[in-house]
Amino acid sequence: MAASCARPTALLLAAAGLFTACDRSGPSPQAQEAGRLAQAGDYDGAVRSLREAVERDPGHADLHYQLGVALFDKGEVKESIRSLAESVRLDPGRTDAYLALGNAYLKQDDRRSAFLAFNEAVLNDPNNPSALFNLGVMHYLAGRFGEAAELLQRAHAGRPEDAEIAFRLGMARLNAGDVEMAVLSLTKATQLDPRHAEAWVNLSSSLATLHRLDEARAAGEKALEVKPDWSQALNNLGIVAQAQDRDGEALSFFTRAIEADPNDPRLHMNLGSLHEKAGRKQDAIKEYETFLRDWRGDMAAAESVRDRLETLRR
Numbered sequence: 452m453a454a455s456c457a458r459p460t461a462l463l464l465a466a467a468g469l470f471t472a473c474d475r476s477g478p479s480p481q482a483q484e485a486g487r488l489a490q491a492g493d494y495d496g497a498v499r500s501l502r503e504a505v506e507r508d509p510g511h512a513d514l515h516y517q518l519g520v521a522l523f524d525k526g527e528v529k530e531s532i533r534s535l536a537e538s539v540r541l542d543p544g545r546t547d548a549y550l551a552l553g554n555a556y557l558k559q560d561d562r563r564s565a566f567l568a569f570n571e572a573v574l575n576d577p578n579n580p581s582a583l584f585n586l587g588v589m590h591y592l593a594g595r596f597g598e599a600a601e602l603l604q605r606a607h608a609g610r611p612e613d614a615e616i617a618f619r620l621g622m623a624r625l626n627a628g629d630v631e632m633a634v635l636s637l638t639k640a641t642q643l644d645p646r647h648a649e650a651w652v653n654l655s656s657s658l659a660t661l662h663r664l665d666e667a668r669a670a671g672e673k674a675l676e677v678k679p680d681w682s683q684a685l686n687n688l689g690i691v692a693q694a695q696d697r698d699g700e701a702l703s704f705f706t707r708a709i710e711a712d713p714n715d716p717r718l719h720m721n722l723g724s725l726h727e728k729a730g731r732k733q734d735a736i737k738e739y740e741t742f743l744r745d746w747r748g749d750m751a752a753a754e755s756v757r758d759r760l761e762t763l764r765r
Contacts (some may be wrong), residue, residue, distance in 0.1 A: 596626040
């Protein structure tokens, strides 16, 4: 398939500003007028104008695309999908329409259809960073971390200044087990966007995995600067402090984390582990019981905590 003049779009973001015509026959006056209306916030007027244009020229792929974007921005996602699907039927080479269609499917929580749309976008334009990014994230969400990392690396090569692509690449590498490369990508994300709290906290976790504890602590503190009292950052700092035998600090971090998010069972497990290490049996039992009551994840983790509870109760 031929490449299209695609506009960058981010996963699950509304396709605002996509009224730049890309049809082979050029922008129509109706599309230009709809664009002006949409930029002024008059989505009803934009949709009305484009519907009239489509009725007059139903074979114009760009009009269907513009109508689909306007409907999406208006919140009429099902109708948006119909228009965008018609656009790619009329012109299968439209990368921009496939990207918008994928985002619309995601808004409907239809990941399979979104995956297929983003895959078509990559087939149309194999070097398009937005297409590669979106398809990479779909692989990530499906647990295919190696495939996600490969696609996101290509997206990063095409748009090296994008912090979100660097972050997602780091997460894919981390979950694929390539922790050292994950550290490089997550570090890059924090350099590109020092306010990216998720990048800082995952960098902290990755550094801790590599036993680079002082660096892990520094990254965790950066995450907390960006998002004060964030339970995940506090929990990470508690884990690092415990690994450095600074149990008093670890107790403070874990307690603050639970105060910030009392419904996260993992926090109770970590605090229970710290109590157990310090010989505070009853406190450990209480936290472990809370963990087991609320845990809905991996059963192996639950079995491990049950074994520790049995030992404490003897």
